[in-house]
Amino acid sequence: MTVEILYSEVCNLFGDIGNVRYLEKSLPDSEFIYTRLGEKPYFAENKVNLIYLGSMSESVQALVIKELEPYKSKISNMIADGTAFIITGSAVDIFGKSIIDGDSGEVLEGLGLADIKVIRDMNHRYSGFVLAEREGLEFAGFQAQFTQTTVENPEHRFLKVKKGRGMNENCDYEGVKINNFYATNLLGPFLLVNPLFTKKLLSEISGKEVRVAFESEATEAYKKRIDDFKNPSIKVH
Template identity: 25%
Template sequence: MTDVHEATKVAGSTRELVILSLYPRDMNIYGDRGNVLALTRRARAHGYDPVVIDLNPGDPMPAHVDVVIGGGGQDSGQGRVAADLLDRKADFHALAEVGTPMLLVCGLYQLFGHRFITHTGETLEGIGVLDVETRGGSDRMIGNIVLESDDLGEIIGYENHSGNTTLGPGSRPLGRVLQGAGNNPTSGEEGARTRNVIGTYLHGSLLPKNPAVIDFLIGEAAKARYGTFAPSVEVSETVTRARASAKRRPR
């Protein structure tokens, strides 16, 4: 049964934003749940009413979705959700086609691509929203990572993965790697974007340290639903200090 576990209502307000949290029981490692918390808090600060709906295997899709967000998991967790995700392939392609913003971290980044081939040779078919393919490797890419994005600026996070992801022509990188490994040890790129869908290996969790990415997700959702987005909150000094501290830490 769908769990609506957070709904903040303001008297007389119609500025609701529905956030679909994908597979939190299985895909929630390295602080990825913090992305949902950061997104809801900043949405409130901008004057919206976030409603978070958890989607676990077998749950019905909600009638309306404004933002999709999902995290990473162990290979076993990916196996549990892969079949359920394939059953929803048409739903997520339809959402992507109309510009619904999505943030997909690590394991769900891989499953929103064409396929993930594990280090043991097992193939998990993805849904192909992102034009990427991933193969599990023997070496892990671990540590703080800094990217430069043309439209989102400097993005800071923490990577911990052994997947080697390559992009096809239907996706572009999220950013250029300034520090760290990224999609694989040789490309110099991290993540993937198709329309308003973002895939990335950045944990940490990502959003608390990157308000520009949060505002991209909220802004695209708000413009699609209400026709406009006017940011109404600045970046706090705490976030600025956290970003600076993360950049200084060695890998």
């Protein structure tokens, strides 16, 4: 199994590098390719099973869009063919049509690979936790974002929010799912905080059951966190 980690030298905010470390520990026999800014992505000419991209600053978003722009068609085909992508935090924004500055009106064109609209307001940052679910599986995570995001196609909405805020203040969904393309603003690190999802996804990708790193401890912590988030006395922010 081949995993490509994109731009981890700059796309590692909010502890998202923990997602990379968890993948490394959970897939010790896999090949990991670490692509840096300015390098041609490995996926451009080679088959990969999983691509990971983590949180980045607003200035880095523009750089990453420029880096990936030549490979939009390739990425689109990979998504259609079922290649797995895990996109976390602010990395989600770059896959949409545009990122609009809510104050100046300035528009940063995105890759246009997901039907999302992003409005950024640097004067208002939202922080809190989220309890969500999909097909009976519960998810926990944390938000720290300046954005209000709309996923225009209901079929591409990843999670149903049960407690906390969605991708914008007026919705009850979080994240994007298109085939095996998973994109979420949730932090944690997301993969470590949600080991049952991570185990399920990695097992599906590899075609065999994967025992994720620290599985029993991570699962125990996950169940405790889910119970805590359900507690009515616990506020979301």
